[in-house]
Amino acid sequence: MERFDNEEELVEPVSPTGQYLTSSSLSVYILGVLEAEIPIDDSQTVPLLQNLFLPINSRFSSIMIRDKNGEKKWKKVEVKLEDHIKVPTFPNGKSSNFLYDEHIEDYMSTIALEHLPQHRPLWELHIIKYPSTNACGTVVFKLHHALGDGFSLMGALLSCMQRADNISLPFTLPSSQRPRSIYNNTNEALKRVPSMVSLAFRTVSDFGWSLLKSSLIEDDQTPIRSCAEDVKLRQMVISNVTISLDQIKEVKAKLGVSINDVLAGVIFFGIRLYMQEINLKSSQTQSTALVLLNTRNIEGYKSVKEMVEKTNSRAAWGNQYAFLHVPIPELSDSKYANPLEFVWEANKEMNKRKNSLATHLTGMLLDTLRKLRGHEAAAKYLHTTLRNSSTTISNIIGPVEQMAVANIPVKGFYFMVAGSPESLTITIMSYMGKIRIAFGVEKDFIDKQLFKSCLENSIEMITEAARKISA
Known part of the structure; x- marks a missing residue:
């Protein structure tokens, strides 16, 4: 440099x-x-x-x-x-x-x-x-x-x-629901928990578990975690599946959970189906997903001017996110018979972790490492956090309307993150009433077509199970 x-x-x-x-x-x-x-x-x-x-x-x-x-x-x-x-x-x-x-x-x-x-x-x-x-x-x-x-x-x-339909109109997002922010959830948590003692216990428990997962405890070696020799950029094959947003909303309404809960349940169940196809015993191994969350306490996207303006810290440009360690539920006979349990467990685990102050403490820990030992030490800690987990999941909300640039309509849109020391990276993108789940898999280790098929089966099995619930 x-x-x-x-x-x-x-x-x-x-x-x-x-x-x-x-x-x-x-x-x-x-x-x-x-x-x-x-x-x-x-x-x-x-x-x-x-x-x-x-x-x-x-x-x-x-x-x-x-x-x-x-x-x-x-x-x-x-x-x-x-x-x-x-x-x-x-x-x-x-x-x-x-x-x-x-x-x-x-x-x-x-x-x-x-x-x-x-x-x-x-x-x-x-x-x-x-x-x-x-x-x-x-x-x-x-x-x-x-x-x-x-x-x-x-x-x-x-x-x-x-x-694409009218250049004079602004884009709209698929929901008026306020995006989930860790800091917003913290404020809500302070009101919901019965006592500060409960909040403190949950925070210590979550932070302690996060600290162990980021330093000492690795996920098991499985069909989605190779434990291969560490390299900065692994060879990745990228593919994706498309789901109707209405289909996800249908499951959401039946179960009384969030869209993110449904998507997490679909992904977790799909992962376990794939692991079972490769190795029956691996469907019950210890596997963890790092779920990335935007930490801005704002509603929707802001203009570029607002984001770049340094005084507007709530919508500031840059990297403002945190991660939650969420265990991927094991696949038992009962859960295979009722895959909705994956959605409910995703809802329970993510709410439990978002309603604590552990993410604040993790941020403080990284900052302390940076100040005491430099950026490289903090980066190494972050690298180990990623390497010790089985997958990372991140999502972005896109517009409802079709985008166009230079009079070229954009038919589809998705994204991928490359460079993580994991064998599996998953991203979620909503656009034009559809959700794109993209996945980057380690080349010659994860079977791309089989993984895609397992995700598609997960979607159909969870939707079918939700439709059987009486109104």
């Missing part, structure tokens, strides 16, 4: 989380995948990036350097957009109707594994002008996680997009 001594040209310091995510222990990337409804005309790519994307935040025009004291800073540079735009060429198909799903999958696996050059801003745009089963073309935005979290980057994306 470049060293720099002229303080006047430095834009701003890199946040603590940004430093953790660009350390020798961790290097994490976000891949945003846009599926085009019509063939892609990339003639407007450079002016769109120049006029819409780069002005969003100075970080998109900055490189990460170290100052004379060794601290990481963002330094603004001249951006050569042509260096950031990649248009791959695939071998000719066997017919005019040939679909390039396999080529696109291999290409995405390759770019997920590659590090971005440090001498230019930490993002790339990949324009794949080949048809697939789902789209006429695919655009992949690859950004380093140090630039911001999913909330920040989704807000940036929406500022570049227009509604």
